[in-house]
Amino acid sequence: MARKAKSRPYHHGDLREALVASATEMIEEGGPSSFTLRECARRAGVSHAAPKNHFATAEDLIAEVAARGFEHFVAALAQAADRSVDQSPDARLTAMCRAYVDFARSHRGVYGLMFRERSGFAKSEHLRTAARAAWEQLHQAVAAVTGPGRRDTDAKAAHVWSLVHGIASLTIDRRFPEIIDPEAVIATSVASLPAAIRSVGPPR
Amino acid sequence: MARKAKSRPYHHGDLREALVASATEMIEEGGPSSFTLRECARRAGVSHAAPKNHFATAEDLIAEVAARGFEHFVAALAQAADRSVDQSPDARLTAMCRAYVDFARSHRGVYGLMFRERSGFAKSEHLRTAARAAWEQLHQAVAAVTGPGRRDTDAKAAHVWSLVHGIASLTIDRRFPEIIDPEAVIATSVASLPAAIRSVGPPR
DNA sequence: TATTGATTTTGACAGCGTCAATATTTTGTG
DNA sequence: CACAAAATATTGACGCTGTCAAAATCAATA
Numbered sequence: 001m002a003r004k005a006k007s008r009p010y011h012h013g014d015l016r017e018a019l020v021a022s023a024t025e026m027i028e029e030g031g032p033s034s035f036t037l038r039e040c041a042r043r044a045g046v047s048h049a050a051p052k053n054h055f056a057t058a059e060d061l062i063a064e065v066a067a068r069g070f071e072h073f074v075a076a077l078a079q080a081a082d083r084s085v086d087q088s089p090d091a092r093l094t095a096m097c098r099a100y101v102d103f104a105r106s107h108r109g110v111y112g113l114m115f116r117e118r119s120g121f122a123k124s125e126h127l128r129t130a131a132r133a134a135w136e137q138l139h140q141a142v143a144a145v146t147g148p149g150r151r152d153t154d155a156k157a158a159h160v161w162s163l164v165h166g167i168a169s170l171t172i173d174r175r176f177p178e179i180i181d182p183e184a185v186i187a188t189s190v191a192s193l194p195a196a197i198r199s200v201g202p203p204r
Numbered sequence: 205m206a207r208k209a210k211s212r213p214y215h216h217g218d219l220r221e222a223l224v225a226s227a228t229e230m231i232e233e234g235g236p237s238s239f240t241l242r243e244c245a246r247r248a249g250v251s252h253a254a255p256k257n258h259f260a261t262a263e264d265l266i267a268e269v270a271a272r273g274f275e276h277f278v279a280a281l282a283q284a285a286d287r288s289v290d291q292s293p294d295a296r297l298t299a300m301c302r303a304y305v306d307f308a309r310s311h312r313g314v315y316g317l318m319f320r321e322r323s324g325f326a327k328s329e330h331l332r333t334a335a336r337a338a339w340e341q342l343h344q345a346v347a348a349v350t351g352p353g354r355r356d357t358d359a360k361a362a363h364v365w366s367l368v369h370g371i372a373s374l375t376i377d378r379r380f381p382e383i384i385d386p387e388a389v390i391a392t393s394v395a396s397l398p399a400a401i402r403s404v405g406p407p408r
Numbered sequence: 409t410a411t412t413g414a415t416t417t418t419g420a421c422a423g424c425g426t427c428a429a430t431a432t433t434t435t436g437t438g
Numbered sequence: 439c440a441c442a443a444a445a446t447a448t449t450g451a452c453g454c455t456g457t458c459a460a461a462a463t464c465a466a467t468a
Contacts, residue, residue: 033322038454047416048417048456112321116377118237131379132381135381158380159367159392162370162389166367167366170319180358180359185362189404200392200393215434215447219447253425253450254448256427
């Protein structure tokens with residue numbers, strides 16, 4: 001055993017972690033499509049087939065990268081919430097949305113990976129739970145704004161997520177016309193969110 | 205010459221169009237990442253190097269697919285606008301947003317391609333102009349709601365695009381929790397849009 | 409110390425995109 | 439009509455990729 005304990009289990013030391021680090025690096029540098037398993041092994045200083053012992057397939061490795069991306073992402077959102085814990089729910093939600101877009105913009109590659117369909121989402125339990133944690137983080141901030149016990153909080157949270165994800169994606173992939181200042185879009189759209197979610201759906 | 209005339213210029217007949225058709229088919233079936241140039245050539249019934257005469261690189265071919273996707277997309281939006289031409293600007297914008305999400309859901313593969321960063325966006329003029337046409341289509345519908353001559357219509361249009369693109373992406377890539385009914389999110393969020401864009405940004 | 413098991417390497421395979429050389433067909437011109 | 443020129447398609451090769459099986463290496467344990 002001693003598989004992931006701190007006991008420096010083997011030859012390389014901890015190849016599994018080294019592979020995740022190299023893969024993350026590659027994806028941050030050149031986007032998800034720039035990743036290749038062989039180059040990743042090269043960066044970790046091992047032969048091209050060595051990863052097989054830790055990840056059955058290349059997809060499993062990038063699923064792990066995506067899962068850790070979600071964990072990092074959740075931490076960033078939580079930190080934003082903590083920093084504004086003494087403010088209003090509206091301010092807290094706004095802060096979280098800003099943190100959302102900031103994370104996406106400063107981790108373009110991994111963020112793109114996290115929301116790409118084929119990221120091993122179906123196969124990796126780790127990835128699914130990490131993604132769900134992100135959803136719950138956002139959901140909670142929305143619930144604080146709409147008030148407790150509402151039936152349609154889910155739809156409102158989905159609305160918020162859609163908006164910030166849309167802004168993040170279009171900004172990252174440069175699909176806005178050049179005239180558009182992403183910073184301005186983020187500022188005005190995010191600022192309008194608390195009021196907007198109060199009026200989304202039936203007002204009762 | 206007679207390069208793209210109707211004169212059945214050659215051996216295959218019209219390989220260029222056949223390649224675009226095969227590529228579109230592949231991407232719709234298995235997503236953008238399932239495309240390979242060799243399989244595409246196979247489907248078109250030619251050798252693996254035949255595409256070289258019509259597209260210098262594989263990226264050029266998928267850029268063409270993306271460009272046509274945008275053209276098809278613009279047509280779908282325009283059709284939605286036409287169908288609601290006798291209604292209010294609000295209803296027209298709503299209809300267009302519904303058409304937007306409907307298109308994305310019924311052309312998952314190509315839509316994913318259209319908004320993926322590496323789609324030859326930088327190199328293909330055709331792709332850039334087709335994408336710009338889509339933006340202008342949406343921009344116009346937004347302008348009709350906010351009223352003419354407003355300075356912040358761009359930001360409002362970006363807001364609308366972000367929301368519908370976010371809904372479309374998250375739905376397509378199945379990133380909403382299972383509890384969420386995409387149909388409900390689309391209905392409520394899109395319905396709230398006209399009112400929302402009136403309050404986004406400075407009210408003056 | 410010997411054996412076991414985990415880890416890594418080596419070598420092979422098919423598939424990929426691209427390129428150069430060759431073959432074939434169409435088009436344009438004398 | 440014949441022939442040259444241009445356009446189009448094929449063949450074969452190159453280096454790259456992910457995956458697999460067999461052999462080699464090393465750590466821990468019995």
